Every structure is written in C-alpha cells, then in structure tokens.
Amino acid sequence: MLQSLQILDQLKARLRESVGRLPLASGRGPASLILELPYALARAPDLDGPRFQFAHSDRGELRAGYGIAAEWTAEGPARLRNLQQIAHDLRATWVQSDPDETGFNGFGLLGFAATPHAVADDLPNALLWLPELALRAHGGQAALVLTAHRPTDPAAQLARWEAWLDRWVPLLDRPTLAPLTSAHLDPLASTPDRPAWRDLVAEALAEIAQNRLEKVVVCRRQRLLGHRRFDFDRLNAALSYLFPSCQVINIRRQAASFVAATPERLFTQRRDRVEADALAGTASRAEDSDRDAAITLGLQSCEKNLREHRVVVEAVRTALSQCCRRLEPPEGPSILQLNNAQHLWTRLRGELHPGVDVFELAERLHPTPATNGQPRAAARAWLDAHEPLERGWYTGAAGLIEPDLTGELWVLLRCARILDRTADLYAGAGLVSGSDPESEWQETEHKLAAMSTALQFA
Numbered sequence: 001m002l003q004s005l006q007i008l009d010q011l012k013a014r015l016r017e018s019v020g021r022l023p024l025a026s027g028r029g030p031a032s033l034i035l036e037l038p039y040a041l042a043r044a045p046d047l048d049g050p051r052f053q054f055a056h057s058d059r060g061e062l063r064a065g066y067g068i069a070a071e072w073t074a075e076g077p078a079r080l081r082n083l084q085q086i087a088h089d090l091r092a093t094w095v096q097s098d099p100d101e102t103g104f105n106g107f108g109l110l111g112f113a114a115t116p117h118a119v120a121d122d123l124p125n126a127l128l129w130l131p132e133l134a135l136r137a138h139g140g141q142a143a144l145v146l147t148a149h150r151p152t153d154p155a156a157q158l159a160r161w162e163a164w165l166d167r168w169v170p171l172l173d174r175p176t177l178a179p180l181t182s183a184h185l186d187p188l189a190s191t192p193d194r195p196a197w198r199d200l201v202a203e204a205l206a207e208i209a210q211n212r213l214e215k216v217v218v219c220r221r222q223r224l225l226g227h228r229r230f231d232f233d234r235l236n237a238a239l240s241y242l243f244p245s246c247q248v249i250n251i252r253r254q255a256a257s258f259v260a261a262t263p264e265r266l267f268t269q270r271r272d273r274v275e276a277d278a279l280a281g282t283a284s285r286a287e288d289s290d291r292d293a294a295i296t297l298g299l300q301s302c303e304k305n306l307r308e309h310r311v312v313v314e315a316v317r318t319a320l321s322q323c324c325r326r327l328e329p330p331e332g333p334s335i336l337q338l339n340n341a342q343h344l345w346t347r348l349r350g351e352l353h354p355g356v357d358v359f360e361l362a363e364r365l366h367p368t369p370a371t372n373g374q375p376r377a378a379a380r381a382w383l384d385a386h387e388p389l390e391r392g393w394y395t396g397a398a399g400l401i402e403p404d405l406t407g408e409l410w411v412l413l414r415c416a417r418i419l420d421r422t423a424d425l426y427a428g429a430g431l432v433s434g435s436d437p438e439s440e441w442q443e444t445e446h447k448l449a450a451m452s453t454a455l456q457f458a
C-alpha cells in the first residue's frame with residue numbers, strides 16, 4: 001500500500017492540475033471535483049467537526065462527508081417541499097469535474113426527524129447538507145469529492161481543499177484501533193419505564209378496540225452509561241461486523257452523534273425505478289438452530305404478525321401507486337434475519353412517473369405504519385398526545401441524494417444519540433389488536449440489543 005504522504009502529494013498535484021476545470025469564480029450553485037484514491041477504503045477516519053458516514057458491509061459500500069460546503073434546514077409541514085425547491089435549483093446549477101474518470105459524482109445528505117415539529121436537538125428538523133470533503137468507495141474503487149459553493153475565490157478555495165487533504169489523508173495510515181475488552185454498560189432510566197409502558201400499550205389497545213386506529217407503533221428510550229468515552233471508529237466497525245446487511249449511519253453536527261444500524265430502507269430510487277421495503281412483524285433469534293427455525297416458522301404463520309405486516313405493505317403499495325406508472329406485485333413476505341431479531345419483509349418495486357424525485361417519494365412514504373401507525377394522521381395525533389418522549393431523528397429517515405435528485409433513504413431505527421459516555425437508545429413495537437404489553441416490551445429489548453451490544457465494544 002502507498003504511504004499516505006505519497007498519496008497526499010499525488011492528490012495535491014492532481015488537485016492543482018485539475019482545479020482550473022471548475023468555473024469557481026463564476027455562476028452559482030455547487031462545484032465538485034472528483035479525485036480517484038489509489039486504493040479502496042474499508043473505513044472513513046473520524047475527524048473533528050461536522051461529519052456523516054453511511055457504510056453497508058454486504059454491498060461493499062462506504063460514503064462519508066466532512067465539513068459543510070452548503071446546507072439548508074427546514075421544519076414544519078412543508079419541510080420536504082421547501083428543501084425540494086432548493087434541490088431543484090441545485091440540480092440546475094451543480095457542476096462536476098471527474099478528471100480521473102472514476103464515474104463517481106458529488107452527493108448530499110438528506111435527513112429529517114420523525115415529525116415536522118421543531119424539537120430540542122443538535123440536529124435540525126430537516127437537513128440537506130453538501131459536505132466539503134466526501135469519500136465514496138464501492139466495488140474496490142474509491143474517490144474523494146471536494147465541493148465548493150460558488151462563486152468563490154479560486155485561490156482561496158484551492159487552499160481550503162488542500163487543507164482538507166492535509167488533515168484527512170494522513171489519517172489513512174493510522175492503524176485500526178486495537179479491540180478493547182468489552183465493557184459493561186450501566187442501564188439508567190427507560191422512558192417510559194415498564195409500568196408506564198404497560199399503561200401506554202393498554203391505552204393504545206383501547207383505541208384500537210374502538211376502531212379509531214388499526215395499528216400504532218409506540219416506542220421507548222433507554223439511557224445507558226458507559227465506563228469509557230465511546231469511540232466512533234470502533235462503534236462503526238462493531239456495527240458493520242454485527243449487522244453486515246444493515247446500513248450503518250453516523251451523523252454528527254455538534255457535540256452529540258446520531259448512530260444507527262438500520263435494516264429498513266424507506267426506498268431506493270435509481271432513474272425511474274423505485275424499490276421500497278415493508279418491514280414489520282418481529283420475533284427473536286435462538287442460539288440453537290432447530291429452535292431458531294421453529295421461531296421463524298412461528299413468525300411466518302402468526303396471524304397477528306402477518307396482519308401487522310399487511311398494514312405496512314398496503315400503505316407502501318398505496319403510496320407508490322400514486323407516483324408509479326407501473327407497480328410489480330409485492331415480493332413477500334420473506335424473512336429478514338439479523339443477529340438480534342428477525343422480521344417479516346416484503347419488497348415493493350415500481351416504475352415512477354417522470355419527474356418524481358426523492359423528496360416526493362419521502363413525502364409520500366414517510367412515515368410508514370412500520371414506525372407510526374395506520375391511519376397515518378390519526379396515529380400521529382395519538383402518538384403526539386400519548387408518547388412520553390421526543391423521538392427526534394429516531395423513525396425519521398436519512399440517506400444520500402445524487403445531483404439528479406434520485407437516491408436512497410433509510411428509516412432511522414436501531415439507533416442512539418451518543419454524547420461522551422452516555423447513549424440514549426430508541427426502540428419501538430407495532431401494536432395491533434391482540435398485542436401483549438409484555439411481549440412488546442421484550443421485542444423492544446431485542447431491538448435495543450442491536451446498539452447496546454455494539455456499544456460494549458466501542
């Protein structure tokens with residue numbers, strides 16, 4: 001492997017050679033320069049300041065962003081429409097130069113909280129963020145993307161980009177962190193606690209019995225205290241190892257980090273094709289393979305879980321039918337197995353009407369009844385009135401969008417907000433008629449275990 005100092009010299013030379021291809025001093029909107037890295041990367045080193053990372057082990061995909069070239073925030077019921085207008089302007093003005101012909105392009109992060117109301121959090125309610133330095137690695141190839149917001153002074157911009165390379169490239173030589181012994185985490189409060197959970201579930205089931213709701217997803221927050229400050233390189237590595245089929249997400253704006261290892265895609269849009277997941281209906285895993293297979297069979301034939309799942313499939317199908325010219329019959333339900341839980345899973349695919357973008361898809365699909373309930377508005381109103389906590393970005397969505405406004409968003413589950421030694425973990429469970437408060441509490445315990453297991457190694 002080339003030493004990082006050699007790579008740094010090469011990248012800076014390439015940057016100086018090719019920066020003149022971008023019209024930095026004229027026009028408006030983003031300008032991105034894509035530079036090939038001489039080898040693919042398995043991890044994106046942490047750096048102080050705003051940063052995000054999306055890593056998917058099974059896909060061999062890693063994308064990260066550092067610093068802020070430009071950003072827009074929004075809140076309230078029109079939050080996605082407001083960001084959409086801005087993004088349309090970006091699409092028209094974004095210039096890209098890919099002198100090494102990597103085929104990669106610049107990208108932005110789109111993310112938003114569970115509900116459009118403002119909450120006290122260090123993440124804004126809805127955010128569109130173009131990083132100054134980005135990393136994209138896939139299929140054995142990797143590139144850096146340097147982005148500026150125009151107009152800007154070319155000499156000053158070159159100096160800024162060089163400074164980014166000076167800070168980031170030497171970190172590539174840093175050895176992978178040695179594994180520590182796993183550390184015990186102290187459970188602090190759960191909100192709601194177990195008795196309050198029972199009452200909350202009972203109230204929800206009464207609402208369902210009155211036919212005012214068909215399904216509602218209630219959640220809890222569990223605070224854990226670590227014995228050492230959590231390390232994010234180590235946490236990302238543990239999550240990617242434990243959950244190779246999940247998207248491991250890390251977003252940091254100020255002091256706290258939002259981290260998730262989510263199995264649930266809200267959707268993927270490539271050109272006019274869309275694919276969405278309906279994930280609902282959960283059972284545990286067992287160490288013994290016969291017992292595990294029996295749990296899977298039980299899940300596949302459980303009337304309550306199948307009903308809970310169908311509500312989600314139907315809502316996703318209806319949302320997609322409003323923006324697709326053709327929908328394929330749903331594929332499923334099959335089983336998605338994770339090491340802490342297994343879920344009923346149906347994949348839906350369609351061909352979009354011309355002009356549909358990620359913002360419209362997000363508006364139509366989010367929140368699905370997998371994390372909110374059905375009917376959507378009644379479930380949200382009931383949760384606003386009864387759930388004793390702010391969800392923040394938990395059950396919101398985040399992902400990466402391309403300059404043509406296609407992309408992929410993930411539902412923010414199996415997640416935590418982490419600050420120093422404190423982690424607030426979130427998990428919820430879908431309730432339909434026939435749900436039992438104790439089994440739903442157990443289900444949240446299994447879901448919380450996704451993050452708490454990885455945190456022991458962080």
Ligand SMILES: C=C(O[C@@H]1C=C(C(=O)O)C=C[C@H]1O)C(=O)O
Nearest residue numbers: 279280281282370413427428430
């Ligand atoms: C709400 C969560 O998960 C969702 C709810 C599920 C269920 O109720 O069976 C299953 C998968 C997710 O769609 C969570 O992980 O917190």
